[in-house]
Ligand SMILES: Nc1ncnc2c1ncn2[C@@H]1O[C@H](COP(=O)(O)OP(=O)(O)OP(=O)(O)O)[C@@H](O)[C@H]1O
């Protein structure tokens with residue numbers, strides 16, 4: 001039974017036994033758990049005066065306190081939550097738009113439809129991302145998580161659309177698609193086995209990259225003071241730390257710890273990414 | 288029309304123009320006004336330089352791309368009219384191809400066995416002796432089943448993949464096989480084996496083969512008839528012996544002159560330059576203006592002019 005299952009889902013087997021995937025995923029899950037349960041573990045609110053200002057990490061304040069006496073651990077876990085949610089929503093939107101536009105353009109490659117979609121995409125590509133984000137953010141005075149996500153995803157999809165189009169275009173003309181056609185394979189099966197499955201790992205990995213990319217873009221915006229107008233996020237914590245010269249004043253825990261968590265998480269996802277690449281591609285599997 | 292029924296395949300005034308881009312479209316004329324017939328149980332070689340349109344003709348016959356103009360008849364039936372799934376399946380049961388690049392012909396995510404599974408799934412062959420038959424055809428092409436089945440494409444060599452595709456075609460009882468640079472990746476001894484196998488199949492089962500190659504010696508060795516392509520046009524066709532012994536078209540002449548011979552040194556003075564060929568061909572067309580594609584003898588046709 002179990003053996004049959006793994007034989008059928010070979011890719012899954014290679015994916016979950018890949019060392020890089022296991023390593024990356026473990027760290028990522030730990031960070032997610034921190035975001036989910038962290039707020040329950042802390043007795044403080046993220047914006048309240050929690051203890052003596054300037055305190056280095058201690059038992060009461062795991063990540064220390066900032067200049068206003070707020071608990072950095074509390075701010076970090078709440079901020080992590082927001083940042084993850086924005087990354088997730090924005091990454092999903094960007095991936096969906098990128099894939100749909102790219103797939104359609106590629107499938108109807110060479111047609112007017114393709115040409116129009118690609119012109120549109122190219123316009124988005126040449127607009128400097130940060131400039132657009134700054135302008136959009138400035139116009140929208142009240143910015144919640146959803147608005148942030150949409151702003152960020154607006155500039156994240158074009159590169160994916162172009163890549164997916166190129167993939168579709170080249171897959172469509174592959175001789176193995178031709179072989180399936182002269183083998184009278186049904187069209188849905190060709191789309192599934194020859195086109196989609198050869199693109200799946202790519203799209204899956206693009207999703208991870210989009211997630212990372214949008215999270216970073218969000219933090220960048222927040223760092224420039226264009227983040228959510230209410231609440232807290234990792235970028236805001238770091239922005240505050242910089243505004244108050246935390247590092248120069250010796251409060252390394254204020255700015256560095258939140259940044260470190262973000263870095264570790266993104267690195268972990270890159271590990272998952274390369275691990276999956278190896279797992280999905282028989283050519284790269286370690287024998 | 289009765290003539291077309293007798294032939295297993297008839298190609299009439301076939302042209303294919305590829306168009307790329309929409310705003311500033313670029314046109315490539317890949318095949319232009321090509322006509323020929325294929326008789327049952329014969330091997331016909333399709334010869335021409337790279338880019339002359341050989342693969343395109345194969346893909347047109349396999350209905351993988353649509354012609355810009357012209358017709359292809361299979362046993363007298365216009366293949367453009369084959370539209371519904373069942374008819375198309377019947378067509379592919381009888382008209383098959385082996386593509387030029389074996390590496391590109393296998394989906395990298397699946398084990399090579401998939402190429403056999405697909406035809407068993409689609410064409411309803413008897414599955415009770417599936418394994419036996421596959422082992423048999425693999426042995427026919429000099430492959431060890433245990434060392435090839437169950438492998439991923441990247442674990443096999445180009446020659447092994449090519450032989451797997453030949454084995455796939457052998458499993459099917461086809462009328463027409465389009466073999467695009469079929470044995471390009473095989474070593475000399477396997478080559479002979481595969482070629483003899485093809486000849487045997489044409490003799491025993493009446494299969495016809497369109498043998499695409501740019502190896503002239505190979506074409507001579509294997510084919511009853513030959514088609515010489517030059518820049519998308521068919522410039523000379525007919526009986527292989529006649530074409531090889533008394534070529535008429537300047538391009539064909541050049542082709543046979545440039546075959547390296549053992550014991551003869553390469554002489555740059557004798558080298559035909561592409562510009563020279565273009566000039567010669569132009570002149571030839573001018574001299575023979577009005578003649579078009581005409582007979583030069585029995586079962587020997589030449590493109591005399593393109594007006
Ligand atoms: N899908 C395509 N889109 C645009 N142009 C194409 C396409 N396929 C082929 N061509 C062009 O058509 C011409 C004929 O190509 P084809 O592949 O038929 O040549 P060939 O005779 O098989 O060459 P080779 O010996 O190198 O395989 C070439 O100029 C090629 O660039």
Ligand SMILES: [Mg+2]
Nearest residue numbers: 341342343387
């Ligand atoms: Mg070719």
